[in-house]
Amino acid sequence: MLKGVAVSPGVVVGRVHKIESVLHATEPVPLAAPELVAPELERFDEALVRAGLELESMIQKVESQIGKEEAAIFRSHLGMVRDPSLRQKVHNLVQTQRITAMTALQAVMMQYISRFEHFEQQDYFRERMADLRDVFGRIAADLQGLEHSKDADALPDYGGDPIVVVAYEILPSQSMSLGEKPLGGIVTEIGGGTSHASILSRSRGIPAVTGLANVSSEVANGDLIIVDGNEGIVLPHPDPETAAAYRKKQREFFDIKQMLVENRDLPAVSSDGTPVELLANINSVADAETSLHTGATGVGLLRTEYLFLTHPDVPDEEEQYCYYREIVLAMKGRPVTIRTLDVGGDKSVPYLGRRVEANPFMGWRSIRLAFEHPRLYETQIRAILRAGAHGRVAMLFPMVTTLDELRFLNRMVENCRQALAREGAEFGKEVRTGVMIEVPAAAICIDSILRETQFISIGSNDLIQYLMAADRDNSKVSHLCEPLSPAVIRVLMMIFDACKRSGMPVTLCGEMAAQPRSFLVLFGLGLRKFSMSPAFVPAIKNLLGCVSTAEAERFAHHVLQLKTSDEIRHYLSDRLHEISADMEVFDTVS
Secondary structure: OEEOEEEEOOEEEEEEEEEOOOOOOOOOOEOOOHHHHHHHHHHHHHHHHHHHHHHHHHHHHHHHHOOHHHHHHHHHHHHHHOOHHHHHHHHHHHHHHOEOHHHHHHHHHHHHHHHHOOOOOHHHHHHHHHHHHHHHHHHHHHHHOOOOOOOOOOOOOOOOOOEEEEEOOOOHHHHHHHOOOOEEEEEEOOOOOOOHHHHHHHHHOOOEEEOOOOHHHHOOOOOEEEEEOOOOEEEEOOOHHHHHHHHHHHHHHHHHHHHHHOOOOOOOEOOOOOEOEEEEEEOOHHHHHHHHHHOOOOEEEEEOHHHHHHOOOOOOHHHHHHHHHHHHHHOOOOOEEEEOOOOEOOEOOHHHOOOOOOOHHHOOOHHHHHHOOHHHHHHHHHHHHHHHHHOOEEEEEOOOOOHHHHHHHHHHHHHHHHHHHHHOOOOOOOOEEEEEEOOHHHHHOHHHHHOOOOOEEEOHHHHHHHHHOOOOOOOOOHHHOOOOOHHHHHHHHHHHHHHHHHOOOEEEOOHHHHOHHHHHHHHHOOOOEEEEOHHHHHHHHHHHOOOOHHHHHHHHHHHOOOOOHHHHHHHHHHHHHHHHHHHHHHOOOO
């Protein structure tokens, strides 16, 4: 039995499908026959050509949209791709060892890493490692056909058994391509409760466990595996009795989910009739359609960074406009809140420059990029405003820390409105702008911010890690990123109270919005707008119908008297069991 971090509830008994990466060590894969060497070399050469053409296109686009200085990194990448020695090294390994081009490419990458490790300057080493990841990752993606063939990463058929993806990590590009695959579960070696694996699994409503070091080396494709996303347990190679017991749990969880989806068209109201808005956090058009199926009343958070992270170069205004418009139209008149580009931290795009930072989550990221790359953000703002002509659209600024930043962003939006009007372009005149509260400084100064914005959205994932001074993806301290911490609850109450006094709409769109225990206390504190992964809307709607406003307020009042996270968790677990024991399966164990 392996114990990791439970990031998405549910149980699945399925078959392993490993996603290999050139960036992480795997066993060499031999070619089945000597005559396959020549086709393998040809395949690798084609991948190099494609990677070079992609980089040439990216250089031109970045130069025109951002600047020549920002395109310089891609010129160096192009030089690496077209370096004859790289091609020769891979060819030699394929020919002499009769291994696949992918494993040969990985071996060459390890040689490069070994060479850079001898440099005394650690900053230089980290910069070269980042370049290597980009270049070798691009060649590997072309080699696998991930960008060019819809069937290249098709999942195998194991006689109808669910597919459990096992990987070192899930990258943004993979989360988008896997988002439309029939997955049964996800297991990764790294990542936490807000990693890309977590976001993908929760949006799909499938069980997931992260933080299982070396799990990839313990399983092979087709192996039977159990994933318990409630307890954070993974069981490779289970015996028949254990598999049968977990299949029973899997059926029970599926039956509950199917039953709850039937409430899709019912209003979200408490047992005494208090209405609540249940919105969806989405990444794509497919997610938008899922949110309608599960009964969400709108989109509380559209993460636009996935468009940038998976794009071959830089999405221009027209591409962004079409992408946002498609989602707005898919929501059929329901509100859509579009968050501006939120990269940095664990999400980076190389054309914005390579910066080595000791703590990237607290560094040059998110809205802070707008000061150095205003053209990039003006392009996105224009696209969002234009999409606003097709529905009820709002624009959300993440990672705002100071009032000066907010004023700068508001001026940028006004300038874009005026420019579109002068051009005679069609755009949404009623697009509202809002602030995402995820930095403690903004929470403390909430009254000043409320005077210069139109709505508030709380990004609890980042707010919690900044408040607790703990990296949520660092297994040594991630236990401190506890939504049911007394400090977190008090800060949230302060924000809710300030918004209530000023009549400001407020939504919470972090993962805690979909956690049943957290929902009880948030509802009791007065929150009436929640945004979550679409798959959890039916469960939270059902839970809401089982509790009265007075009960929830009583729970919240009691929680405010408790001193520790353990006390709060245990108290709310007892209340959840009393109200609706079925909903316990939708909460992960902390």
